[in-house]
Amino acid sequence: MALSGKIISFTLIRLPPLGFEQQAPYPLILVKLETGKMFTGQLVDHKAEDLKVGVEVETVFRRINSRETEGVIRYGIKLRPVQNR
Amino acid sequence: MKAAVIAGATTDFGELWERSPKSLAREALGEALKESNLKKEEIEAIFVGNMLSGMLGGQEHLGAFFAEALDISVPAFKIEGACASGGLAFHAGVNGIWSGQYKAVLVLGVEKMTDFKPEEIATALMGAGSEEERVAGATFPGLYALIASVHMQKYGTTEEEMASVAVKNHYHASLNGHAQFRNEITVDQVLGSPKIADPLKLLDCSPVSDGAAAVILGSEEFIKNKKIIKPVWVKASEVDTDSLGLSGRKELTTLDATVKAAKKAYQKAGVKPSEIDIAEVHDCFTIAEILAMEDLGFYEKGKAGKAIYKGETRLGNGKLVVNTSGGLKACGHPVGATGVKQVVEVFKQLQGKAGRKQVEKAKVGLTQNIGGSGATAVINIFSV
Numbered sequence: 001m002a003l004s005g006k007i008i009s010f011t012l013i014r015l016p017p018l019g020f021e022q023q024a025p026y027p028l029i030l031v032k033l034e035t036g037k038m039f040t041g042q043l044v045d046h047k048a049e050d051l052k053v054g055v056e057v058e059t060v061f062r063r064i065n066s067r068e069t070e071g072v073i074r075y076g077i078k079l080r081p082v083q084n085r
Numbered sequence: 086m087k088a089a090v091i092a093g094a095t096t097d098f099g100e101l102w103e104r105s106p107k108s109l110a111r112e113a114l115g116e117a118l119k120e121s122n123l124k125k126e127e128i129e130a131i132f133v134g135n136m137l138s139g140m141l142g143g144q145e146h147l148g149a150f151f152a153e154a155l156d157i158s159v160p161a162f163k164i165e166g167a168c169a170s171g172g173l174a175f176h177a178g179v180n181g182i183w184s185g186q187y188k189a190v191l192v193l194g195v196e197k198m199t200d201f202k203p204e205e206i207a208t209a210l211m212g213a214g215s216e217e218e219r220v221a222g223a224t225f226p227g228l229y230a231l232i233a234s235v236h237m238q239k240y241g242t243t244e245e246e247m248a249s250v251a252v253k254n255h256y257h258a259s260l261n262g263h264a265q266f267r268n269e270i271t272v273d274q275v276l277g278s279p280k281i282a283d284p285l286k287l288l289d290c291s292p293v294s295d296g297a298a299a300v301i302l303g304s305e306e307f308i309k310n311k312k313i314i315k316p317v318w319v320k321a322s323e324v325d326t327d328s329l330g331l332s333g334r335k336e337l338t339t340l341d342a343t344v345k346a347a348k349k350a351y352q353k354a355g356v357k358p359s360e361i362d363i364a365e366v367h368d369c370f371t372i373a374e375i376l377a378m379e380d381l382g383f384y385e386k387g388k389a390g391k392a393i394y395k396g397e398t399r400l401g402n403g404k405l406v407v408n409t410s411g412g413l414k415a416c417g418h419p420v421g422a423t424g425v426k427q428v429v430e431v432f433k434q435l436q437g438k439a440g441r442k443q444v445e446k447a448k449v450g451l452t453q454n455i456g457g458s459g460a461t462a463v464i465n466i467f468s469v
Binding site: 008009010011012013014015016017018019020021023026028029030037038039040041042053064065074076077078 | 203204205207208211215217218219220221222223224226227228230231232234235238279280281282283284285330331332333334337
């Protein structure tokens, strides 16, 4: 079940860690969830204007990366704007 | 029981491709011994600060590794706390003296980073963050960028104010023969440098560096017996922690671990922030020096950026001078060495041996070393 929240801070990662090279530059956002907790995640399925404080987002289960072509594919939680659902 | 720094030295910081960790350690210790007339046989224990030797170099077991390299067969320990590894190793060394266990100890900080490509370094450094942050593809510039954005929203801190931290620290580094970057820069150059993680640009970020720093600590009795002149006394050495990741923080514009450790340190040393003459603080990114100035009680929240922009903490301008070594930004940031280098700089300043970057009449000094995005803070206070 998805949790929703609002963007409280954002940046664009231009120099990524290993395994994220093909995605860069990508937005990293800090979100205050409806539960009151904060969450740090990558923003996906977004338009340029979604990258601002106050935009409503929700958690979504996504592929994170695969370090090698034959390696394990990692999955995890990312965030997307609610209006682009 | 009292403890004092009785010797300290650093190697050059920079891209030292031809140097091994062993040779850097030997040089740092050799320089410290030479200046102090101590013999290495007098050292009773070694505390090594290092973060990445295992992940990048495949070498762990650094206590015995450096005991062998330095040919000092004594109890030896590696202390790891991300970029605060050096500060934590110093804290452990001080406790070794304060407890009465040892009369003289070596604290060694060392890191080799520049033989690896940026993505490998970014990945290795993320070992200091949380799993949630690694899954998010976060980097340390990215995490501090998130902090910077909130500080800008809340207090109106500007990119120019952040840039002025780098400008000041490059000026100080221009007076430090061991610094990685000895060139002066301008606010416009910082603002025009390539973006790394908006709003942070290349010249807002400390570099990837190689280097080592060594400090020798002695007990009061040892100092008396050896007739050591001008010891620099450790008045307080305090550590505190916070959540590994940013999402666990109560506040995003304050590093709570700094606030808590500083409160204990000021209390123990019997010193107020206004009595500090010099400070070496953890400017891994320009926003981090602004946070440090506020969290250490030198400025009210939201006021530090403007004060730094006006040049209040620059050499020759004010009462408190910050990061005379050039800081992490311009002296360089070999992560495990940084916390020890900060102590070396304060030691030299308080002894009046800081050369062209000497702060006149410096009597009380402070170091602040941070691990991760604020999960560990080490605060030391010194006086002559």
